[in-house]
Each structure stands twice: as structure tokens, then as C-alpha cells.
Amino acid sequence: MTRERSIPEAALPRLALYLRVLGELTENGAERVSSDELASATGVNSAKLRKDLSYIGSNGTRGVGYEIAPLMHALEGTLGLTQNRSVALVGIGNLGHALVGYSGFAERGFRISALFDVDPDLVGIPIGGIVVEHTRRIPEVCPERGVTIGVVATPGQAAQGACDLLVDAGVRCILNFAPVVLQVPSEVDVRKVDLAVELQILSFHASQHGPGTLPRVVNR
Amino acid sequence: MTRERSIPEAALPRLALYLRVLGELTENGAERVSSDELASATGVNSAKLRKDLSYIGSNGTRGVGYEIAPLMHALEGTLGLTQNRSVALVGIGNLGHALVGYSGFAERGFRISALFDVDPDLVGIPIGGIVVEHTRRIPEVCPERGVTIGVVATPGQAAQGACDLLVDAGVRCILNFAPVVLQVPSEVDVRKVDLAVELQILSFHASQHGPGTLPRVVNR
DNA sequence: TGGTGTGAAGGCGTTCACAGCT
DNA sequence: AGCTGTGAACGCCTTCACACCA
Structure with a gap:
């Protein structure tokens, strides 16, 4: 072997x-x-x-x-995909909605099993079949539902608080979409997706490419 | 110097x-x-x-x-941010909508200046102040509006086609959200954001962490 | 013969530790 | 005295090239 x-x-x-x-x-x-x-x-x-x-x-x-x-x-x-992983999503704004609707998760064995937001107009409403809970209920709901991965899709200023609650709830893996550097204990794993950073990297390459990077209709 | x-x-x-x-x-x-x-x-x-x-x-x-x-x-x-960069977004589904609404782009000097989709119910409708054009008009509209960065947020099977049109339109930098490996000429730069891959990497770390990764209420 | 598996070499990025400037 | 700027050492990852096996 x-x-x-x-x-x-x-x-x-x-x-x-x-x-x-x-x-x-x-x-x-x-x-x-x-x-x-x-x-x-x-x-x-x-x-x-x-x-x-x-x-x-x-x-x-x-x-x-x-x-x-x-x-x-x-x-x-x-990759640890044999154990179906259950995901909690915090922050049901534009991006959060998109993530709930994203079929790629389910297709690859990730089940979104809890949604959280602080907006009273959202709490209690089902989205994609799951009722939105208030963010403060994270420490209670996550263990109940066996959540192992937390996704933070809140505005920047709410992200650290959401993250802290997830960590309290025993979540060790966090995917962060907020443009903030999350502070976590060393045993917690954070991955960051920052859309603006991706664009800035492209922008750098664009300004390298041709110095005259005016778009034009090219050879086809 | x-x-x-x-x-x-x-x-x-x-x-x-x-x-x-x-x-x-x-x-x-x-x-x-x-x-x-x-x-x-x-x-x-x-x-x-x-x-x-x-x-x-x-x-x-x-x-x-x-x-x-x-x-x-x-x-x-x-980072080439002195020249305000204009961005085209192809695919106005859940994720596309979220991207249009994402304030982080504008805050850092990126202006979404063109939207494309193939859905006839969307074409002609303004979203966030910009009228959605049919995807086939990419080669015409992008040069007009000085687009230097293209964002692909279509379903997987449409991504390569959208990418080809962007490349034809002179776009050299592409940010790809579709779960597909885009084929492009060597002078074109592609960056990929794959949400499911991010979760899978976390899943790997989760299965490493403690073999007994059952969530539990931790010390606080 | 043909394609995998892998030591060894090479390159890139990080870290160290200190020289040098203010 | 203090903090930046940077050669040099280190370690990780990639690439090469070929031994090995079906």
C-alpha cells in the first residue's frame, strides 16, 4: 500500500x-x-x-x-468529500442569495443547511427551502445541524462578528467573501475570496501587457 | 530612482x-x-x-x-488603477446580479459598463442603470465602451463561447466564475474563481484537523 | 512499446539577519 | 535608537528525464 x-x-x-x-x-x-x-x-x-x-x-x-x-x-x-458536508451561510444579501442559488455546491456534495442574517425582514423567511435564522442564533443552530463549514458573505463591518460566532459554534473552516482580514484562533482555517482583489490583479496585468492597452477590434 | x-x-x-x-x-x-x-x-x-x-x-x-x-x-x-478600468459582465444570473450590486468594485475604481446575457427577458432591461445587451453584441459594444476586463458569470456550457467573444472584442483580461477551464490565446490572462473548489479545499482541511470533526460547543 | 512513478535538478518565494539611513 | 531595505540561506514546488512495469 x-x-x-x-x-x-x-x-x-x-x-x-x-x-x-x-x-x-x-x-x-x-x-x-x-x-x-x-x-x-x-x-x-x-x-x-x-x-x-x-x-x-x-x-x-x-x-x-x-x-x-x-x-x-x-x-x-x-478531499474529505465522502462525508457530506453541511454549510452555514451568514449574510443573505446579493451575494448570499447568489450562493444559495448556486447549484455547484449541491452537485459536489455540499449542502447549505443553515442561513443567517440580522435583517428582521429576512429572518423567518425561507430561501431555497431553508428558513433564515437570526445571526445571534449561530451558536445554537450550527451544532444542531452538524455544520462544519461557514461562509461569511456579510458586509465588511459585520464579518468579524459573524466569524466569531461561527468559531464559538465549533466551526473550524471558514470561507470569507467580506473584504476584511478575519482574526481567528490558529486551529481555524480561513480561505478568502476577494472579488476586487481579483480585478486588481487583472488590472495589473492589463497595464503590463501592451502599454497602449486601448481596446481595439483585433484580428479574427 | x-x-x-x-x-x-x-x-x-x-x-x-x-x-x-x-x-x-x-x-x-x-x-x-x-x-x-x-x-x-x-x-x-x-x-x-x-x-x-x-x-x-x-x-x-x-x-x-x-x-x-x-x-x-x-x-x-x-496595480494600474490610475486608469479607471471599465468592466463587461457576461451572464446576469444570480451571481451576475450580485456582482452588479457589489459596491466593492466601484469603490476601487472599477466601473461595470456593459452587461450581456442571452435571455430575451433580460435583454433591453436596465440593471443597476445599465441596459443588458445580447451576448452576441459583445464584439461591437465592448470596444465602444473601452472595456478592458471581462467577467464571465455564465453557466458552464456557455462560458467558452462568451470568452471567445470577449477575446474577439479585444479584451485581454478575463475573470472566470464558470466551473470550466477556458481556452484562450497566450496573450490573454484568465483568473479563475471557483467557489466549489474553495469549499473542497476547506473540506480537505476539515478532514485533516481532528479526525473526530463533529462540531461541538467549544470553550468560551 | 507506451505511459506511469519518481529521484534529482532547478526556480521561485519566504524568511532571516543585519547593514545602512534618519 | 529605530525601522527600512536587501543580500543570502532556506524550503517548497515545479520541471526534467528516465527507470520501471504492463
């Missing part, structure tokens, strides 16, 4: 990517892939891909390729 | 972060910061922070710290 040793952080998003693309290949009827095929479908260098898969105690066949189904199971196991 | 040499890709998100936090400090009346102060406010190691700032031809004063205003200008210049 190949015993895998600590997977590099940098490999994790790629593992998730492989899993998704393998799912698409399966829908198209494929049962095997080579590292070259999967590499070009994912835009990853094939050597890197093989190394990534070797981290999870790889199951390819030399001279042949990878059997898709067992590979997907290995990936799901590694 | 300290001439900066190519900024590491890894530093860019941090530069954007420094800029935001410096803005907050300014609102609180501060005029100077030390690297230690800014480091703890951003959660970045102070040596790394100083090195990051040195990439942009740093403007600190030894023994004192950084003058906030000129530092912010330097950051804005580096």
Missing part, C-alpha cells in the same frame, strides 16, 4: 480540478485517461499532474493510464 | 491587500505606518511586507516608517 505523505497545499486546488474534469469525462462515456489527456483537459503540465496523483497513493497502470472511477474515489476520499 | 524589477505574481494579491488596509487606516486618521503595524493589520510577515513594498521602488523612511498617502499612490500606480 503506497502510503501518501502530506499533500502540498499548492496541489489541492488542482486535485479538485482533476476531480471535476474526470466527472465530465465520465459523462462523455470515458473510463480511462492518460496523464497527457487529463493534463491538456485541465491545462496542467502532465508531469505535475502525475506527481499530484502520486501524492494520493496513485492508482495508474503503466503503459495504459488511469481508470477513472477508482481515481475519482481516491480524490473524493482525499 | 529605484527601478523595480518584475513583481512576483505571488506578491500581487498582497499588494492589493495593503492598498485596502492603508485606505482603512487613512479613514481612521493615520498618516504613517511602520511595517510591523501594517504587517499585523494584514496578517502578513513584516519582512515579507517590506520586500513586497521594495518591489515597487519603496518609499519608506528608515527609523520612521511609511508615509501612507504616497505609498497608496505607488500601489495604485503599480
